Amino acid sequence: MSEQKKVIVVGAGWAGLGATYHLAKQGYDVTLLEASPYPGGLVAGWKTPEGKSIEGGIHGFWYPYSNIFSLVKELNLNPFTPFTRSSQYSPAGLEVESPIFQEEPKLPTPLGTFIYTKFKRLPLIDRLSALPLLYSLIDFDNSDEAWRRYDKVTARELFKQFGVSARLYKDAFEPMLLVGLFAPGEQCSAAATLGMLYYFILAHQPDFDVVWCRGTVGEMIFKPWVEKIETLGGKVLTNKRVTDILLDETGKANGVICGEEIFEGDAVILGVSVSGIKKIVEHSKVLNNYAEFGNLSNLGGIDVLATRLWFDKKVNIPLPSNACFGFDETTGWTFFDLNTLHDEYAAETGSVIEVDFYHANQLLGMTDEQVVQKVHKDLTTCLPELGDAQVIDHSIIRVRQGVTHFAPGSYQYLLPATSAIPNLYLSGDWIITRHGSWSQEKAYVTGLEAANLVIKQLQQGNAATIIPIEPDEPHIQVAREINRNLRQSLNEFLPDFWLS
Numbered sequence: 439m440s441e442q443k444k445v446i447v448v449g450a451g452w453a454g455l456g457a458t459y460h461l462a463k464q465g466y467d468v469t470l471l472e473a474s475p476y477p478g479g480l481v482a483g484w485k486t487p488e489g490k491s492i493e494g495g496i497h498g499f500w501y502p503y504s505n506i507f508s509l510v511k512e513l514n515l516n517p518f519t520p521f522t523r524s525s526q527y528s529p530a531g532l533e534v535e536s537p538i539f540q541e542e543p544k545l546p547t548p549l550g551t552f553i554y555t556k557f558k559r560l561p562l563i564d565r566l567s568a569l570p571l572l573y574s575l576i577d578f579d580n581s582d583e584a585w586r587r588y589d590k591v592t593a594r595e596l597f598k599q600f601g602v603s604a605r606l607y608k609d610a611f612e613p614m615l616l617v618g619l620f621a622p623g624e625q626c627s628a629a630a631t632l633g634m635l636y637y638f639i640l641a642h643q644p645d646f647d648v649v650w651c652r653g654t655v656g657e658m659i660f661k662p663w664v665e666k667i668e669t670l671g672g673k674v675l676t677n678k679r680v681t682d683i684l685l686d687e688t689g690k691a692n693g694v695i696c697g698e699e700i701f702e703g704d705a706v707i708l709g710v711s712v713s714g715i716k717k718i719v720e721h722s723k724v725l726n727n728y729a730e731f732g733n734l735s736n737l738g739g740i741d742v743l744a745t746r747l748w749f750d751k752k753v754n755i756p757l758p759s760n761a762c763f764g765f766d767e768t769t770g771w772t773f774f775d776l777n778t779l780h781d782e783y784a785a786e787t788g789s790v791i792e793v794d795f796y797h798a799n800q801l802l803g804m805t806d807e808q809v810v811q812k813v814h815k816d817l818t819t820c821l822p823e824l825g826d827a828q829v830i831d832h833s834i835i836r837v838r839q840g841v842t843h844f845a846p847g848s849y850q851y852l853l854p855a856t857s858a859i860p861n862l863y864l865s866g867d868w869i870i871t872r873h874g875s876w877s878q879e880k881a882y883v884t885g886l887e888a889a890n891l892v893i894k895q896l897q898q899g900n901a902a903t904i905i906p907i908e909p910d911e912p913h914i915q916v917a918r919e920i921n922r923n924l925r926q927s928l929n930e931f932l933p934d935f936w937l938s
């Protein structure tokens with residue numbers, strides 16, 4: 439019998455766990471090294487000393503997350519709520535209510551999104567100003583060429599160029615950017631904006647439908663998943679911070695350094711965030727010799743603040759998930775009714791509300807007391823009944839530089855799954871993939887893609903099946919084909935007018 443191949447995976451988020459699970463299933467001797475005390479990465483959850491569940495932000499699972507839904511089925515888990523409706527608030531009150539789109543009569547995209555979304559204040563004329571933008575959604579096909587064409591433009595410029603009204607931008611597109619890409623329009627790449635909007639909202643009518651875990655994702659998905667990995671022989675080791683990669687004399691990776699320890703392997707997969715890999719590169723004797731790794735210092739992360747408040751009385755919260763905008767200039771936030779979403783809080787006598795802030799730079803320096811006051815005040819604007827409720831407990835988690843910043847011009851520095859080191863692979867929600875997914879689903883898919891590259895190289899086991907995103911609807915396919923042909927013909931006769 440041939441010797442079992444060894445693989446080291448670094449980082450236990452969706453990406454690292456995805457790679458580890460598949461490789462363990464294929465009979466590899468796989469060790470996953472995680473710097474923090476819990477697996478799950480940005481989605482990790484844990485309990486307070488009093489035994490209350492908390493996590494670094496609530497995470498939704500959108501309709502197109504086919505690979506995650508298939509994993510959960512394979513693991514025989516039942517972690518999710520039914521699909522939920524959501525709404526949006528501004529300081530003026532309720533702005534938007536979304537239905538469950540899959541329950542409405544199906545219309546060719548994007549008609550359903552435009553017709554079924556209930557805007558309370560935004561005039562029709564402003565909504566119609568989005569129409570010219572449809573051209574850019576057709577033109578942006580997630581190819582390398584399209585990313586290069588749109589990446590150096592800011593989302594704000596893109597919306598301006600296509601004639602989106604100031605009010606539609608402020609009241610609809612910017613809020614979507616703040617919760618989807620975690621940054622205001624002037625700080626988002628237009629390529630990332632188009633990719634994210636198409637995937638989460640516009641490709642198919644039901645895409646914006648979302649489910650939530652009925653507890654922390656850590657408890658409901660990662661815990662049983664890690665147990666399954668361990669029964670397959672995989673090792674998941676926490677409190678193990680990797681500081682460097684080891685190379686043999688031929689330039690191949692043969693292990694990683696983790697404090698005083700060395701873990702050897704036939705291949706290495708990194709599943710760490712942008713800020714995680716930047717820290718490794720900064721101190722690495724090896725990776726700094728490669729321009730692609732040195733260039734990662736051009737990338738950045740975004741600050742988020744996750745808060746959970748326990749109130750002394752229960753108030754009526756019309757819908758369980760809500761996004762808010764217009765309270766702070768460059769910060770978006772969401773709030774969730776955990777009595778409705780989480781089994782653990784269903785029987786509480788008071789409301790338990792999670793409030794997460796994105797692009798929360800200016801909030802991270804506040805004391806816990808100041809944060810609680812702000813959250814209570816902002817929430818009361820949306821839910822006036824909370825005005826005379828008391829906060830009886832709270833949890834505040836500050837995640838500095840935690841989420842990937844898809845800044846204008848960042849694409850040139852993002853990395854694909856393969857690297858200059860022939861058996862060192864990369865995965866995570868910031869890695870370039872043509873799959874088309876985003877966030878947790880993308881992280882998981884890139885983990886599987888990295889595992890498949892290892893399998894191809896080490897010739898042991900079978901590749902993971904990765905479910906592609908649902909194809910474009912027929913009219914979008916036709917429009918894209920016409921646009922591609924037109925673009926090609928024009929390129930033959932005209933100089934390139936688009937400054938990319």
Ligand SMILES: Cc1cc2nc3c(=O)[nH]c(=O)nc-3n(C[C@H](O)[C@H](O)[C@H](O)COP(=O)(O)OP(=O)(O)OC[C@H]3O[C@@H](n4cnc5c(N)ncnc54)[C@H](O)[C@@H]3O)c2cc1C
Nearest residue numbers: 449451452453473479480495498680714866867877878881
């Ligand atoms: C507040 C908030 C809300 C969000 N909401 C949603 C949502 O609703 N839906 C959605 O799909 N996505 C959401 N996201 C995004 C989602 O969390 C990420 O896209 C996803 O979790 C990224 O997974 P990952 O595996 O790529 O990276 P990570 O989760 O960042 O995992 C990387 C892991 O690597 C570890 N690590 C780093 N350096 C080292 C080292 N040197 N050695 C060992 N380990 C190391 C880290 O500790 C971490 O555990 C949200 C994020 C936040 C912060």
